[in-house]
Amino acid sequence: MHYCQRCDEPVAMAPRGDLAVCPDCGHTEPARRLPLFIVTGASGSGKTTVLPHLVRGLPECLVFDADWLIGPFERACEFGEVDWPALRDAWLSVAHGAAQSGRPTVLLAPFTREQLDVLAGRRWIRELYFAVLDCPDDVRTARLEARPRWRERAIDRHLAFAAHLRATVDPVVRTDDVSPEQSAAHIIAWVNRTLSP
Numbered sequence: 164m165h166y167c168q169r170c171d172e173p174v175a176m177a178p179r180g181d182l183a184v185c186p187d188c189g190h191t192e193p194a195r196r197l198p199l200f201i202v203t204g205a206s207g208s209g210k211t212t213v214l215p216h217l218v219r220g221l222p223e224c225l226v227f228d229a230d231w232l233i234g235p236f237e238r239a240c241e242f243g244e245v246d247w248p249a250l251r252d253a254w255l256s257v258a259h260g261a262a263q264s265g266r267p268t269v270l271l272a273p274f275t276r277e278q279l280d281v282l283a284g285r286r287w288i289r290e291l292y293f294a295v296l297d298c299p300d301d302v303r304t305a306r307l308e309a310r311p312r313w314r315e316r317a318i319d320r321h322l323a324f325a326a327h328l329r330a331t332v333d334p335v336v337r338t339d340d341v342s343p344e345q346s347a348a349h350i351i352a353w354v355n356r357t358l359s360p
């Protein structure tokens with residue numbers, strides 16, 4: 164992500180505090196690092212529904228939906244198959260870019276910590292925080308079945324992923340027994356609490 168502009172060969176720089184440092188010549192450049200908040204959830208969790216409320220409630224952050232890069236990646240990838248690790252790494256780059264303007268990023272994305280920890284962009288993010296949007300299986304099934312026909316369903320796979328996230332991510336924010344505004348309010352409070360404990 165950061166390559167030394169002094170060395171004759173492309174040398175990947177390493178993070179040190181809020182600097183990128185060339186391991187060969189010692190050249191440095193600014194590389195501010197901030198936390199990245201991942202609001203994860205299996206399909207049908209309500210990520211898209213809470214998005215506008217998070218945008219309104221977190222004006223000091225940049226809020227994105229990871230799905231926004233799927234179309235460009237389908238065009239960029241051979242045979243239209245999205246390279247998911249590359250797409251996740253692209254979002255880490257976006258978050259690092261936003262950090263240069265002093266803005267933490269909140270990303271709605273069906274990602275796990277294990278998927279992000281192995282990526283090149285991970286070390287340019289200060290901390291990764293996860294919350295999960297969740298609902299009971301019958302609610303999720305009904306939501307997925309109500310989607311337009313062009314959207315993939317794969318309901319069993321989404322239920323299994325939801326169970327994994329429910330067991331491994333804290334906090335869990337329910338989206339079935341409260342309004343989208345109330346679900347978003349939990350996320351907003353979690354982000355603000357984490358940024359200014």
Ligand SMILES: [Zn+2]
Pocket residue numbers: 167168169170174185186187188189190
């Ligand atoms: Zn160098």
